[in-house]
Amino acid sequence: MKKILVLGGTNFFGKKAVQLLLDKGYDVTLATRGNKANPFEGKAAHILLDASEPEHAGWQRVKAENWDAVFDNICYDASDAHIRIDKFGKQLEHYYFTSSLAVYDGAKDGFVEADFDPTAYxxxxxxxxxxxxxxxxxxxxxxxxAPFKVTAFRFPIVLDEDDYTKRLHLYVEKALNNDTIQFNNPEAKINFVKGSSAANAIVWVIENQQTGSLNISSRDSISRQTFIEWLQEMTGQTVKVDYTQETITGSPFNTRENWYLISDKIEAAGFGLDELESWLKPLIRTLATEMKASQ
Structure with a gap:
């Protein structure tokens, strides 16, 4: 049985990944600041830890154990990364952490892993x-x-019913309320990943000990115009949309250029990707149904 430490893991797709690991019989310990109750009480141990503070007492408990792997959902910058290296050192075998599509710069028809090389940055x-x-x-x-093996999960926007950021919820609500949605470019393409698929990928990568940077997204991408068409179809509303060159606020899916991942690398390694239409349209419909019922 692998002994896995999860930094974070009490929210959204991190929580889903922890549940999958527990279902598969892994020995999981959560390390969190304790702002939320441990949702896996009795199933996963808990260490009270502020991982951004190198002198926090919780690090003593972390360092007292030998971990086969660490999954870190809360490493945000160089300072956090240096703390992880100092605390885990050579005793850790493999470190996995959540990175982002946001590491890529510029305009491109889909980003592949080689478009950002951290070793040359x-x-x-x-x-x-x-x-x-x-x-x-x-x-x-x-x-x-790092003296241990490293894997970075590069995710685009993650969506699901329990997405606490409620970015997709916002567009569904605008459609139902007959509010205008703004985008800069109707042809600019975007893609996403479903929360449950992100969790499945995390666990698959840990089980298969994949290393390096990995894009994890839907297989395909869609234009903002197609997104509006799906929004109309799944909500049953005629959506008012304003394609403008002005600066836009309050439209979290908006970009002027293409903004999506090409995730061929992980698929070639054996992980199956989803087509956007197979889950995004049903998700929009589900959210619309829930919102209508609560009105």
Missing amino acids: HIDPEKQVDYGEGKRQAEQVLFTK
Whole structure:
């Protein structure tokens, strides 16, 4: 039985991954700040830990154990990455962490893993660290300095019924309320990954000990115009949409250029990807039905 430490793991797809690991018989320990109750009480052990604080007392409990693998859903920047290297050191076999599509820069018809090489990336200490830059820096530190094996999960926007960010919920609500949706470019393509598929991929990669950076998304992508068409079909509403060149706020799926992953690498390794239409349209319908029922 593998002994796995999960940093985070009490929310959304991290929680789904923990449940899958438990279902498969893994010995799982959660390390969290304790802001939420352990949803796996009696099934997974819990360590109280602020992982961004190197002097936090919880690290003593973490270091007292030998872990076969660590899955980290809360490593956000270079500072976090340096703390992980210091605390886990050579005693850890394999470290897996959540990265992002946001590591990629520029306009391209789909990003592949080679479009961002963390080992060749130079960290500019003067650069403002937003979410994408934080993930780039975390990858750079881990892939160039860690004494253990490293795997980075590069996800696009993750969607599901229990998505706490409610980004898809926002568009469904706008459609039902006859509010206008704004996008800059109707032809710009995007893709997503379902929360349950993200969890399945995490567990599959851990079980198959894949290393390096891995894009994990739907197999295909769709234009913003196609998204609007699916939104209309699944909500039964005529959606008002404004395609504008003005700066847009409050439209989380908006980008001026293509913004999607090509995940051929993990599929070639044996993990099956989903087609967007197979789950995104039913998800929109489910959310619309729930919202109508609550009105």
